[in-house]
Amino acid sequence: NAGVMQNPRHLVRRRGQEARLRCSPMKGHSHVYWYRQLPEEGLKFMVYLQKENIIDESGMPKERFSAEFPKEGPSILRIQQVVRGDSAAYFCASSPETGGVTEAFFGQGTRLTVV
């Protein structure tokens, strides 16, 4: 039973490019949470999705960031026109439908570096 899978593990983008981060939840999990972690900081909540629905995006920057969790396939966090300040580790967590965040498991993260 594979855990939460994130890819790529490391991503380097030049300023102005687009970054796409993928998260495949654990088998049977239908809820996905995305978090951002700056160096020496705790994780900051970004967005909470269920299949085909965004439930809470209160932590997402209003511009350049978007997230989706389609019926089929992984959840995608998309950052357009990346800037140096987007450099961070991005983690996703998944949980079963009945568990909520209290039963969430985290992936290994994607480390985005903007050069």
Place this chain on the structure above:
Amino acid sequence: GESVGLHLPTLSVQEGDNSIINCAYSNSASDYFIWYKQESGKGPQFIIDIRSNMDKRQGQRVTVLLNKTVKHLSLQIAATQPGDSAVYFCAENSGGGADGLTFGKGTHLIIQP
């Protein structure tokens, strides 16, 4: 406002000693708390949780204490081992599990041989 870019608090203990890691949470409406362990280059790993109707919960070698009066949470690790070296975060949830967690800044635990 938030402080950004400061070094994490560090706790250095001798192998075999007990460790106590503290956390102050912000939302008096939070009803669920989790301690996570994050090793270098990895995602947070669940250690132990506690609900607001409890003051104490014990796991294997770990104990979490909750003081709602002063909004304080602590993690006690008994007989620390080299594998306990990591950054430890507390997290709170005020949405009954229906929304995201709010994480603290973390404490870096270093085990001295």
